[in-house]
Amino acid sequence: DAEITQSPRHKITETGRQVTLACHQTWNHNNMFWYRQDLGHGLRLIHYSYGVHDTNKGEVSDGYSVSRSNTEDLPLTLESAASSQTSVYFCASSEQGSLGTEAFFGQGTRLTVV
Amino acid sequence: AQSVTQLDSHVSVSEGTPVLLRCNYSSSYSPSLFWYVQHPNKGLQLLLKYTSAATLVKGINGFEAEFKKSETSFHLTKPSAHMSDAAEYFCVVSDIDYGQNFVFGPGTRLSVLP
Numbered sequence: 001d002a003e004i005t006q007s008p009r010h011k012i013t014e015t016g017r018q019v020t021l022a023c024h025q026t027w028n029h030n031n032m033f034w035y036r037q038d039l040g041h042g043l044r045l046i047h048y049s050y051g052v053h054d055t056n057k058g059e060v061s062d063g064y065s066v067s068r069s070n071t072e073d074l075p076l077t078l079e080s081a082a083s084s085q086t087s088v089y090f091c092a093s094s095e096q097g098s099l100g101t102e103a104f105f106g107q108g109t110r111l112t113v114v
Numbered sequence: 115a116q117s118v119t120q121l122d123s124h125v126s127v128s129e130g131t132p133v134l135l136r137c138n139y140s141s142s143y144s145p146s147l148f149w150y151v152q153h154p155n156k157g158l159q160l161l162l163k164y165t166s167a168a169t170l171v172k173g174i175n176g177f178e179a180e181f182k183k184s185e186t187s188f189h190l191t192k193p194s195a196h197m198s199d200a201a202e203y204f205c206v207v208s209d210i211d212y213g214q215n216f217v218f219g220p221g222t223r224l225s226v227l228p
Contacts, residue, residue, distance in 0.1 A: 031214060040123070042204055042218035050214070058215070090158065096214065100146045100165025103206075103216050105158040 002027040006091050006106035013113055019078045021109050023091030030096040032074040033103065034058075034066065036087040043090060049074055050096060081113045116141045116207050118219035126225040133192040135222045137205030140186065147188045148206040148216075149179055158204070164188060175199070200226045 004025040013019050025032065030051045035043040045058030047066040055066050063085060065077045078085055088110050092103040121136040139147065149161040162173025169181045175198075179190045188205060205219040 033216065035218075040220060042118075042120075042220040044218070045215060048215060092216070094214070094216075100163055101208075101214075102148060102160050102163055103208075105150075107157040 004091060004093055004104050004106045006089075006109050009107065009109060011109060011111050013081050013111070015081060015083060015113055017081050019081050019111065021076045021078075021089055021091075021111070023074050023076065023106060024072055025091075025093040025104070026072065027093055027095075027104060028071060029093035029104075030071065031094045032068070033092040033094075034064070034074065034076045035090045035092065036060065036085075037090060037108070038087050046076065046089075047074075078111075081111075083113050085111065086113045087111060116145070116209055116215075116217045118205050118207050118217055120203075120205055120219035120222045122222050123220065124223045124225065126227060127195045128227045129197055130194050133190070133195045133199065133224065135190040135203050135205075135224065137188045137190065137219060138186055139188060139205070139207045141207050141209045145207050145209045147179075147181060148208070149173065149177070149188075149190050150204045150206060152202045152204065152221075154201070161190070161203075195224075195226045197226050197228065200224055 007022045033048045034046040037043050044060045049068040091106040094103045095101040117140045119138045147164040150158045162171045164171050164181045177192050202221045208216045
């Protein structure tokens with residue numbers, strides 16, 4: 001079965017360190033997204049990609065970057081981790097160009113910055 | 115721009131009584147609308163989606179939602195709550211005119227009392 005996998009599931013890091021969260025999907029979807037989930041805010045969009053070598057900033061992109069070198073992967077990098085980036089991160093993917101296409105989500109990565 | 119309002123941050127019902135979770139959205143003429151559920155420490159699961167076909171949409175586990183364009187609403191209902199329905203529920207809007215991103219509401223936490 002196709003799936004979307006995030007790793008690691010849990011991560012503790014120190015302030016100022018660079019951290020990369022992995023996201024891998026086997027749906028062959030062109031669209032991929034990174035969200036963060038914080039209490040009272042729902043899920044907020046960090047970055048998104050509509051295909052290989054395409055990346056775009058979302059609502060809360062400061063301090064984050066992504067790159068898309070193939071269809072399956074969209075790693076999220078925190079350049080210099082800050083305590084405000086402690087959160088649960090979700091990766092998602094969807095088909096391109098179809099009305100009503102849904103997003104499929106990974107299980108999430110809980111990141112703690114100390 | 116797209117936006118989603120979930121009118122209640124927390125709803126509490128007794129087991130066996132009806133559930134109503136409210137959602138209002140702002141988008142273009144023909145958005146796609148979704149309800150996702152998140153059980154504690156889990157990922158997000160699609161409950162149902164509206165894609166401009168029937169305005170009354172049936173989902174999994176007995177949930178339904180009705181799209182009302184005049185009221186820009188997409189409220190989620192269930193005739194009889196079960197203990198296993200206790201979770202966080204997110205209303206989501208997506209619109210091709212805005213780039214196929216998924217915009218989340220802040221969520222409604224549903225508690226089911228015995």
